[in-house]
Amino acid sequence: MSDVVFLKPDFGVQGGFELLMDRCRAALVERGIEVSVETFRAHEAPDHLAGLPLPRSLWFRHPEYFSYLANVERVDALRIDPGTVVVTTQPPTYLLDHPRVVALTYHQARVFYELSEAYIASGYSPSALHREATAQVRLIDRLRLPATHTWLAGSAEVARRLAATWDVAADVFQANAQEPPDREVAEQYDPAGPALCVSRHAWPKRTELAALAGICDTAGRTELVGGGGRQPYVEALAARFGGDPAGAAAATDELIWLNRGDPAAVGGGGTVPDRVRVRGHLDRADVVDAFRRASVVVAPAHREDYGLTVLEAFAFGRPVIVCRDGGGLVELVEGTDAGLVVEPRPQAIADAVASLRDDPERARAMAERAFTVATELEARDDIAVLVDAVERAGAGVPAGGTVAR
Amino acid sequence: MEPDSVLQAVSLFGARLRGHGSDFDTPALHAWLAEQAAADAGGPPDEAGWRARARTVDGRLPEPARRAARGIVRRLRGAGS
Numbered sequence: 001m002s003d004v005v006f007l008k009p010d011f012g013v014q015g016g017f018e019l020l021m022d023r024c025r026a027a028l029v030e031r032g033i034e035v036s037v038e039t040f041r042a043h044e045a046p047d048h049l050a051g052l053p054l055p056r057s058l059w060f061r062h063p064e065y066f067s068y069l070a071n072v073e074r075v076d077a078l079r080i081d082p083g084t085v086v087v088t089t090q091p092p093t094y095l096l097d098h099p100r101v102v103a104l105t106y107h108q109a110r111v112f113y114e115l116s117e118a119y120i121a122s123g124y125s126p127s128a129l130h131r132e133a134t135a136q137v138r139l140i141d142r143l144r145l146p147a148t149h150t151w152l153a154g155s156a157e158v159a160r161r162l163a164a165t166w167d168v169a170a171d172v173f174q175a176n177a178q179e180p181p182d183r184e185v186a187e188q189y190d191p192a193g194p195a196l197c198v199s200r201h202a203w204p205k206r207t208e209l210a211a212l213a214g215i216c217d218t219a220g221r222t223e224l225v226g227g228g229g230r231q232p233y234v235e236a237l238a239a240r241f242g243g244d245p246a247g248a249a250a251a252t253d254e255l256i257w258l259n260r261g262d263p264a265a266v267g268g269g270g271t272v273p274d275r276v277r278v279r280g281h282l283d284r285a286d287v288v289d290a291f292r293r294a295s296v297v298v299a300p301a302h303r304e305d306y307g308l309t310v311l312e313a314f315a316f317g318r319p320v321i322v323c324r325d326g327g328g329l330v331e332l333v334e335g336t337d338a339g340l341v342v343e344p345r346p347q348a349i350a351d352a353v354a355s356l357r358d359d360p361e362r363a364r365a366m367a368e369r370a371f372t373v374a375t376e377l378e379a380r381d382d383i384a385v386l387v388d389a390v391e392r393a394g395a396g397v398p399a400g401g402t403v404a405r
Numbered sequence: 406m407e408p409d410s411v412l413q414a415v416s417l418f419g420a421r422l423r424g425h426g427s428d429f430d431t432p433a434l435h436a437w438l439a440e441q442a443a444a445d446a447g448g449p450p451d452e453a454g455w456r457a458r459a460r461t462v463d464g465r466l467p468e469p470a471r472r473a474a475r476g477i478v479r480r481l482r483g484a485g486s
Contacts, residue, residue, distance in 0.1 A: 047442070050421035055441035061411050069422050132412055136419025143423050 002036040004028060004085045004390055007078070007093045009042030009071060017106060020175055021089060024104070027383040028390065038086075040074045042067075049073065062125060065133040068092060068109050072140060085393045087386075088148075097146040100393040104173065104386070105162065106154035107305045112137040113165060114303055118204060121258045142166065150389040150399040155306045155328040171399075173385045178311035181374040185292050186317025189367045191360035194221035194277075195353045196294035196318070198287065198309060199301065201228030206257045206344070209300035209323070211238040213349035214276035215248040220353055222298075225290050227281030229261065235278050236263035239270040249347040256346075257302070291316040295363060296356050298349055303327040314338060315378075317371035319363065321352045338370035410437050 006025060025035045045059045049070055059066045072092050080086055085100045091109040094101075111119045112134045120127050151170035153159035162168040195217070197210035207224055211234050214222025224234065237256070241248035259265065272278065282290065291297075297313035297320045307329040313320045314332075320339035322329040333339035340356075342348040356363040392399060413429040414437075420427035 050418050052418070052421070052435065053438045053442040054418075055438060056445040057441055058411065058414055058438070062415065065415060066418070069418055072422055129412060129415065132415050133419075136415060136422075140419060140422050 002084060003034045003394060004036075004087060005080055006035065006037045006087045006089060007075075007080070007096060008037055008039050008089045009074075009093060010039045011090075012043045017090065024087075024175070024383065024386055028387065031387055033387075033390065038078065038080060040071075040078070042071050042074065044070075046070050046073075062129055062133055064109070064111050065137065068112070068137055069140075072144070085390050087390065092141070094148065095141065095144050095146065097144075099149070100396075101146065101148045102150045102152060102386070102389045102393050103148045103170075104152045104154070105158060105170065107158060108141070108161065108165065109137055110305075114161060115204065118258065118302070121254075122203060123260050124203075138165070149393040152386065152389055156331050157303075157328040158305055171385060171389070173389075174306075174382060175386075176311075176377055176380070176382045178308060178315050178374075181315045181371060181378055182288070182317075183371070185288065186367070186371040188292055189295075189317060189364060190293070191295050191357060191363035191367075193293045193295035194223050195296050195298050195321075196290055197222070197224045197298045197300065198226055198290070198312065199224075199228075199299070200226045201230035201234050203230065203261065204257060204302040205230075206300045206302050206323075208234050208237050208256045209344060209346055209349060210298045211235075211276060211278065212241060212248040212251060212256065212346035213298065213300075213353065214238070215241045215273070216245050216346045216350035217353050218245055218275075220350075220357060221275045222277070222353075223290055223294070224276075224278045225280075225282050225287055231278065231280060232263040233259075233261040233266065235272060236266040238272040238276050238278060240266050240268040242270045242273045242276075244270075249345075249350075251346065253344075288316075291318060294318055296321060296353055298353070299326065299329050300344065300349065301326055301329060302344070304329045307332040310339070311374070311377070314370040314374035317367050317374070319356065319366035319370050321349055323349075336369060336373050338366050338373050410434065414438065 006021060008021060028035050045056060046054060048054055049066065054066065072095060075092055075096050078096065080098055082099050085102060086096060086098050088094045088096055088101055088103045094103045094105055116130065116134045119125060120130050145166055151162060151168050152173040153162055153170035154173060156172050159170040159172050162170045195214065197207055199205045199207050201207050210222065210224055215238060241251065297318045299309040299320055299322045302325055304327045310320050310322065310329050310332040320333055322333050322339060322341055323344035324330065324341055325344055330341055333341055340352045342352045413434055417427050417429040417434060
């Protein structure tokens with residue numbers, strides 16, 4: 001029997017969270033704690049749900065909803081030794097009823113919580129259907145939420161969401177999930193370099209804002225790096241406003257990102273100006289080169305759980321521009337003197353980029369500060385919070401009590 | 406697929422997962438679910454509206470969506486070459 005079981009839904013993808021979990025597991029193993037992983041296939045539509053047939057055509061009417069419910073049932077069916085500490089991870093594993101759960105939580109089922117209204121506004125689901133689904137998910141979560149031993153939130157932003165929606169008091173577990181600081185790149189800082197946005201083109205990453213900011217900033221250059229389903233939309237938007245910076249500045253949120261990303265809906269022709277490069281997915285070495293050239297990193301996402309983009313930019317010694325509604329991104333930038341927080345509008349981002357380009361000394365100071373912050377973060381024993389929670393849960397000591405060592 | 410039945414089914418499945426009763430837990434809705442499931446077994450499901458979503462939304466998509474997205478990509482590549 002393992003000391004600790006990580007409960008991880010298998011969504012059939014490998015992303016940032018999977019890397020973070022691997023790092024947590026390795027850190028626990030280094031401390032002599034035996035760790036295993038319990039998983040379940042989370043991405044398949046079952047034929048039946050709650051004892052009733054689940055027609056595939058019904059599933060397609062709201063896949064997020066029925067997928068969530070199916071996974072609640074899968075979590076229910078798990079039987080894990082009560083003597084083991086279970087670290088739950090993604091939704092809905094936090095609903096596991098077990099006496100020794102450490103709920104490592106980076107987000108709830110977001111489209112049913114903080115993104116619910118934006119989801120409807122973007123046309124991803126009919127309003128009445130999504131509101132009913134949202135109400136049901138929230139009821140299910142509230143009524144089934146077990147007496148979890150310890151809640152660990154991946155950021156203060158997530159801790160606030162847990163407190164607001166579930167009255168849960170969570171400790172913040174801010175993991176070093178980024179690459180180690182890269183002094184060589186940090187020392188090659190050029191305040192005249194292009195602005196850089198590194199992100200998948202996906203809702204609600206809002207890379208459209210970075211592209212339109214590049215259109216507005218007629219004296220600068222902008223590079224967008226990353227693949228994703230909305231890339232054609234970003235390119236269409238940049239082309240439509242390529243010769244019209246004033247139009248880019250005035251574009252509505254509905255046109256920019258509160259939509260389903262259909263490039264045909266953008267309208268107008270136009271071409272993307274040379275000063276804005278939408279480069280798509282790049283190999284890691286090319287991404288590092290993009291950071292090397294960049295004067296500033298633009299991270300325009302809406303209500304992020306954490307802020308890996310900020311941590312990565314800091315690790316390369318680059319200042320960051322985030323939006324006021326950026327959630328965890330804002331949390332990492334505020335108070336560091338290594339970035340700027342602006343309104344989520346193309347012109348506001350363009351003005352911030354230009355302000356750094358026009359004041360190279362200030363830009364250099366922020367870049368140096370960014371690298372210092374990254375170095376300080378790297379030096380923390382970030383895993384200690386998780387180790388402590390696991391030890392308390394294992395010893396049956398209430399969260400916040402004293403563990404005999 | 407009638408919108409009212411879809412909404413009722415969303416509510417019914419939610420109530421069952423909570424272990425609660427529901428006004429929609431009726432023989433009529435059960436019959437409708439069985440009828441839809443049988444119809445789906447005879448042909449491809451209606452994926453309209455879901456395809457665009459699968460391409461563009463951040464996060465982890467259920468497998469049917471990813472399969473649909475992959476199929477679309479394959480078809481586009483085939484058409485473009």
